[in-house]
Amino acid sequence: MTTAGSKIAPAVPTAAELSRVDAQWRAANYLAACQIHLVDNPLLKTPLRPEHVKPRLVGHWGTCPGLNFVYAHLNRAIVQRDLPMLFVTGPGHGGPALYAQTWLEGSYSEAWPEVSYDEAGLRRLCRQFSFPGGVPSHVAPHVPGSIHEGGELGYSLAHAHGAAFDNPHLVVACVVGDGEAETGPLATSWQSGRFLNPVRDGAVLPILHLNGYKIANPTLLSRIAGSELDELLRGNGYAPRYVEGDDPEPMHQAMAAALDDVLDEIDGIQVRARSSGRPPERPRWPLIVLRSPKGWTGPSFVDGQPVEGTWRSHQVPLPGVREHPEQLSRLEDWLRSYRPELLFDESGRPTGEVTALIPRGDRRMGSSPQANGGLVLRPLDLPEVAAHAITLERPGGTTAEPTRVLGKWLRDVFALNRRTANFRLFGPDETASNRLEAVFEVTAKTWLCETRPVDDNLAADGRVMEVLSEHLCQGWLEGYLLSGRHGLISCYEAFAHIVDSMVNQHVKWLKVHRGIPWRRPVASLTYLLTSHVWRQDHNGFSHQDPGFVDHVANKSPEVVRVYLPPDANTLLWVADHCLRSRDYVNVIVAGKNDGPVWLGREQAALHCARGAGIWEWAGAHPNREPDVVLACAGDAPTVEVLAAAKLLRDHLPAVAVRVVNVVDLMRLLPETWHPHGMSDREFDSLFTTDRPVVFAYHGYPWLIHRLTYRRAGHAGFHVRGYVEHGTTTTPFDMLVRNDMDRFQLVIDVIDRVPGLLTGAGPVRQRMTDERERHRRWIVEHGEDLPEIREWSWEGR
Structure with a gap:
């Protein structure tokens, strides 16, 4: 031959x-x-x-x-x-x-x-x-x-x-x-x-x-x-x-x-x-x-x-x-x-x-096996997730940088699949910035041009593909997946929009491909969006845009999936699930900064399998009908919801609070609209049909309204999220500017739970004062209040 x-x-x-x-x-x-x-x-x-x-x-x-x-x-x-x-x-x-x-x-x-x-x-x-x-x-x-x-x-x-x-x-x-x-x-x-x-x-x-x-x-x-x-x-x-x-x-x-x-x-x-x-x-x-x-x-x-x-x-x-x-x-x-x-x-x-x-x-170009990539696709050998999970004695008992933890798991993905050579990591010059650098322990970045002594992690046989073009990274990955291999693309959240049109085309391709009987399933295209809106305080307004999720959520429901893991352990389980999946576009939004780990190994696995669930340990009076539901989707919103729940417990102890965390955003849709959607009964069992829901969401708040507007209790939903109030400031000030901080969430609860507004007036005033004290502090000191920077759930 x-x-x-x-x-x-x-x-x-x-x-x-x-x-x-x-x-x-x-x-x-x-x-x-x-x-x-x-x-x-x-x-x-x-x-x-x-x-x-x-x-x-x-x-x-x-x-x-x-x-x-x-x-x-x-x-x-x-x-x-x-x-x-x-x-x-x-x-x-x-x-x-x-x-x-x-x-x-x-x-x-x-x-x-x-x-x-x-x-x-x-x-x-x-x-x-x-x-x-x-x-x-x-x-x-x-x-x-x-x-x-x-x-x-x-x-x-x-x-x-x-x-x-x-x-x-x-x-x-x-x-x-x-x-x-x-x-x-x-x-x-x-x-x-x-x-x-x-x-x-x-x-x-x-x-x-x-x-x-x-x-x-x-x-x-x-x-x-x-x-x-x-x-x-x-x-x-x-x-x-x-x-x-x-x-x-x-x-x-x-x-x-x-x-x-x-x-x-x-x-x-x-x-x-x-x-x-x-x-x-x-x-x-x-x-x-x-x-x-x-x-x-x-x-x-x-x-x-x-x-x-x-x-x-x-x-x-x-x-x-x-x-x-x-x-x-x-x-x-x-x-x-x-x-x-x-x-x-x-x-x-x-x-x-x-x-x-x-x-x-199969020498005919119409019969090329690589053009029907599922014919040659070999499953990835994936490392045990539990072995990489953070050990946890109690919720919030330790902290971790989620993407750094994921990087160590991806390092082992590369190591386990070295001989099959069927996995690559793609990204626009951001692997180390996104704290995935553990992969460089087993592979380098592909580089065939000139090298100099100051260069790090460059090699002709590297399996990390970096070039400062989101278009090129996405195009490479699409060709790699459609011809029968596996990969992941890591990108700053705000600049994933550069490939809006490309993901649209790929979703359309997959939707049609899934309906053709001789087309075999291919590995899913998975985005890891990090360096996200709530921790782009240093880079400023230009880097603050969580709207890629909105774009993807508009696409064919049988193809798209969106995940917002709240901590390092849930990120591991989500990533494992996405790399095992076929014929999807998966979007994972996860932080790279140090944050609380909320769920241990088993709890994280169960929570990710459910996609959404009640965190009984975080609420108040779990055996009672809730007076209010505090819901969250995303790592920063989860911290603020739990901090608000703690404030309510301290200042309004009689209020029954239920905390609901959503990992799989598509769970909010009705089951008739999306394969991951919830039945009305399941949705109502989480959010109720007649109690106020204060929802802190990672992105633009109207997406939550769009996903839930058919639900019985939608009229009681009040969603906080990013509303285009950004600048170069402190991390907590980003939350305050967009009214998604813990103090505002407590105010929202007081304003919406019947009977609280008059009786809890002093608490409401205190929350307003805390927001003003924050503003004065950051202008003078250039950083967040000590009690914000040092806050922890276990300190409650």
Whole structure:
């Protein structure tokens, strides 16, 4: 078998071989055009009539010929080299090309037997495209061999590198559209090659496709001087080859030569690195620049306007086929120009000329196991959580930094899975800042560039991926997960918003993926959001934003999960659960600063399994019906609720207080809305139906109202949280500014429990005075009051 890392050079392709590549290309172009236009008569066995054409022409032709050209040439190389290859489609709306290619190779019919490998299947292939009840115009999860949809541009190259990490024999061919190349994430993704280790990783072959236009404008990289483009690509660490033109025959020859050249170069890079016995030098990876006309082989002119090679070919070149006989005639001429009678037999199956250079079995790019990552996914060997949990004699009896405790557990995750090499930690330059640095005891950060004596924890074989781009970290992780591995991303809470759109796309992918029977479950994408809003007092307002949870909570309930562990021990159990899960997006919000540990090993495990529960030890008069429920979700809110409960016990001892802590935020939803949701009976047993609930929440308070508004007792909910009152100040002042401090919570109880307002007036006044005393103190001393800094539950 010839794979990346071999020294075997294939023979120069013959004219006969290139003729077969051309036949495959023409067949795929024909099917792409048919999908956009036709609902019937896919083999043109009779003259086209208006009823053969879809009533709504929806699709994008312009990128399809280039994608088909690349795919057909890659197939030749795969067959010659017996090469495992994954195909990533960067240009948006390239679905018709990939539906066509996977149908021609048979992988589509194997995945979707109803789209059979014959004329009936061709009819269904065409009818379903961008049709109600059919398939979308992107390379969505429906397409076998896909890990990247391309609905939102900019992520293809990051996904491709994520798939190549720890896949040493895989070549990931990534077509980068020139419109896509203008996006910020894609511009950053060119740096990914500097993190690709030729010893242990596969290779990524970027193919920058310059077809010149976006929807209605020229593309930037197609309009700069060739020398400037070459300098740009070389400056990004690549060795580009150029294939340019519009005449198919010389273009086939040039593409075949360029492809053989770059694959030989990849072989050479990997052979040298894997045989040297030394840490690898960072290679200059090859890249192909393909410059071909947009809408290549389509109509040259329509209604006197140029189409091929212009922006007019971006979508549907002949939009009025049903209404205008001359356009119907043009469409038939266009389709017959591919000579379908030579490409398909009477039964509708592709001829031998078309299929001669299509790979077999899982060498077909539509059948790549890495593109259906659950097929190759191996469970992580996870360390025992209890062995890492903090020993606790009583609630709040000790303190710990939650993420530092988690870091030691993650260190052991790396150690236990060293041989399988299927786990990585991703993050934008924040692993140590987020107190996960224990992982550096067993692995380093991946680094193939220059190192200096002052540098720490850098190595070519490191398994921590740090680069100061949230987009790139997320894109790498998505590609890594979708191709069958495990990972975690750690990020400052406020800046997770940078990837709002990316998580939206990944959630949509997972939702569709979960409904496709041949797609196997993949490891969940898990965020650890730390350095959070309540401890960004030193960095100020710009770093204070807990809204990523709101964004995720709006997404498909069968996919998203949100966890707010209140201490180090619950964080361990939540993390263990998330790394065992499949097909979810998990968001964990946890602090890195020293804080109380509330629950011991067994109590933490039970509480996390419940997702929400009553802390009887924290309330007052647990055997009575509560006068008020103090609820909390998040570590800082939990401290304030318990401090408020203590104040109530001290100053209003007759008040029956129930404390409810929520770890799994989705538990607040009804069970009919979310798989983790509570029944009304369970919810009412925690929060009651008629007693006031004062809820201290980590983020924006209206999210709690949205999650609970259908509940019987919702009218009694009063939620405190972050309300955009931030600045550079002390930790406790952040709570005071947003009215989530312990004194305000006591005031809220007094204001809402019937009969307390008049009788507890002196206590209310004292709480107000304490807030004012706090303000005066911090202005004078620059730190919080001693009784705030030294507060502990056990001191009650």
